[in-house]
Amino acid sequence: MSVSDQGATVWLTGLPSAGKTTIALALAERLRGEGHRVEVLDGDEIREFLSAGLGFSREDRHTNVQRIGFVAELLASNGVKALVPVIAPFADSREAVRKRHAVEGTAYLEVHVATPVEVCSERDVKGLYAKQAAGEISGLTGVDDPYEAPRSPDLRIESHTQTVRESASALHALLTERGLA
Numbered sequence: 001m002s003v004s005d006q007g008a009t010v011w012l013t014g015l016p017s018a019g020k021t022t023i024a025l026a027l028a029e030r031l032r033g034e035g036h037r038v039e040v041l042d043g044d045e046i047r048e049f050l051s052a053g054l055g056f057s058r059e060d061r062h063t064n065v066q067r068i069g070f071v072a073e074l075l076a077s078n079g080v081k082a083l084v085p086v087i088a089p090f091a092d093s094r095e096a097v098r099k100r101h102a103v104e105g106t107a108y109l110e111v112h113v114a115t116p117v118e119v120c121s122e123r124d125v126k127g128l129y130a131k132q133a134a135g136e137i138s139g140l141t142g143v144d145d146p147y148e149a150p151r152s153p154d155l156r157i158e159s160h161t162q163t164v165r166e167s168a169s170a171l172h173a174l175l176t177e178r179g180l181a
Contacts, residue, residue: 007076014113019159026168069097102146
């Protein structure tokens, strides 16, 4: 198996509007340009199709993360770089996904897109912070619902201090260092 044929799951966790999907898409473009097979498992798309009907309780969030982790591992074990920009707010849910990968012998990297909530609120890509502030929604991760930041991720990206390209390059460097790119 050549290096480009080796799959891996790269889980980008962080608050809403942290830059997870933007970084994943930039990295996907670069990896595809190098001949890698890549899929981006976007949290919003997964919720619409794979996890339709799930709410945002702790149990439903755990179920959602496990479903995504299953699909990511399946792809990665078949030679795909599965880039997963999904909040996954609870450490135990992310750890269960990591363990699934370890049992299967599939590469797994956890990346914390560590953007401060104040910056995420300013970006407010989907208008969630404004809706929460107006009392239209509750349970916003990192505001009035918990977010357990990874204690020792494989990489911590501070997207508020560097460009998307720099963030994607840092992640590409990690993949290269681990023999996955």
